[in-house]
Amino acid sequence: MNTETTDEIIAATGRALCECGYADLTMQRIAKESSLTTAAIHYHFDTKSELLNAFLDDLIERFQARLACEAEDPRERLTTFVDAVFTPSASDDDFPVALMELKAQAPYHDGFRERFCDLDDVMRRVVATAVRDGIDAGHFEEADPEAVARLVTTAINGAHVRRVALGEDGAETRATVERYLELQLGWTPNSEVTA
Amino acid sequence: MNTETTDEIIAATGRALCECGYADLTMQRIAKESSLTTAAIHYHFDTKSELLNAFLDDLIERFQARLACEAEDPRERLTTFVDAVFTPSASDDDFPVALMELKAQAPYHDGFRERFCDLDDVMRRVVATAVRDGIDAGHFEEADPEAVARLVTTAINGAHVRRVALGEDGAETRATVERYLELQLGWTPNSEVTA
Structure with a gap:
């Protein structure tokens, strides 16, 4: 359960991680x-790993909130x-x-890996469910919802590494994913939804 | 131009990088x-960055050799x-x-970024050329070769990060890419090639 203090520590962790990178991240740096x-930070989190686990939990929670969509319409x-x-x-x-950097550390930190797997499950479930519902409702052409979700999620993972390694912004991958969905489902996101 | 000595240094760099990671990589560790x-390593490479640039050049060269295919048939x-x-x-x-780890360092090392962009160009060019030739020869259905190459390459980038962050092997992404090519081109790699 996050409190105001742990929220502040988690936010500070994010800033420190962005500024000095994983290798140079210390409790001192986060305190700054x-x-x-x-000492106060140590009172809440024993180790850097524990703190980064909480940081990832918070990240996933916020990401899920952004994905949350009460809409009935799968489109x-x-x-x-x-x-x-x-x-x-x-x-x-x-x-x-x-x-x-945290993804690159996942092979050495089970806690990180677990959380990245959870995040992946969330993303794939949202896409697969929307695709399945859209097919059932007759909005999309027949397709394997799990397979569509896998390609979309893998492309999003690719967009992340392309942004970091190549400096490419997400617009290119977005267009690529939308073209794929048009081909696969006969419908693209952000098309007008008509009943 | 690589010599036997620089080849040995580059191979040692790869092993040291795998064993101790980017943050702990030192000239001493590579010498070991x-x-x-x-001192001998310093004679050939002034800095760790210079050495890692040479390591990436070698990697790209070997990757290109694996991609090299003299076949006329684009399939x-x-x-x-x-x-x-x-x-x-x-x-x-x-x-x-x-x-x-090197990809995560690309924002801080222009030399790394340049090389990852080169590698990306190589991959996309190979796919786009094969797709274009395959369409021209009537083997594949109509498609935008550059767009197909972009989706395939992005999925391969995604497979890399999925392997590291999630511990997933490449088989899943391979199947995903092959399903996509079947959908887009009406043909999948490793299908029997008949004239």
């Missing part, structure tokens, strides 16, 4: 980004998903780099 | 993996590409992790 002492849900994934958030531009 | 002294070229990309090489299992 917050109004708290190193609107797919549109919300694509917008959430490809619209850069207001957060620091260094954020995708910091997140990639 | 080779028969050379730290065979596409098959060779998919096999080269998705068949794990004999190299260390930590290699994808080490490569992801």
Whole structure:
């Protein structure tokens, strides 16, 4: 359960991670980004890994909130998903780099890996459910919803690494994913939804 | 131009990178993996960055050699590409992790970024050319070769990060890419090629 203090520590962790990278991230560095002492941070989180696990939990929770779409219409849900994934958030531009560093650390940290797997499940479930519902409702052409969700999610993973390694913005991958959905489903996100 | 000595240094760099990661990589660590002294390595490469640039050049060269396919038939070229990309090489299992660390460093190292962009160009060109030739020869259905190449390459980038972050092997993404090519081109790699 997050409190105001743990929220502040998590936000400071994100800023420190963006500024100095994973290798140079220390409790001292995080304390400097917050109004708290190193001792106070240690009181809440024993280790850097524990703190980064909480940081990832918070990230996933916020991402899920952005994906949340109460719409009945599966076309609107797919549109919300694509917008959430490809619209850069207001957060620091260094954020995708910091997140990639944590992904690169996943082989050495079961806690990180578990959370990235959870995030992947969330993304794939949202897409697969929208695709399945859209096929059932006759909006989309026949397709394997799990397979569509897998390709879309893999392309989003690719967009992340392309942004970090190549400096490419997400617009290219967004267009690529939309072309694929048009081909596969006969419908693209952000098309007008008519009943 | 690589010599036997620089080849040895580059190979030692790859092993050291896999073993200790980017953050802990030092000239001393690389020397330990080779028969050379730290001074001898410095004679050939001034800095760690310079050495890693040479390591990436070598990597791209070897990757291009694996992609090289003299076949006239674009279907065979596409098959060779998919096999080269998705068949794990004999190299260390930590290699994808080490490569992801270098990708995460690309925003801070223009030399790394340049090389990853070159690698991306190579991959996209191979796919786009095979698709274009296959359409011209009547083997594949009409499609935009550049767009197909972009989706395939982005999915391969996604497979890399999925392997590192989620521990997923490439088979899932391979099947995903092959399903996409079947849908888009009416043909999948590794299908029998009949004239």
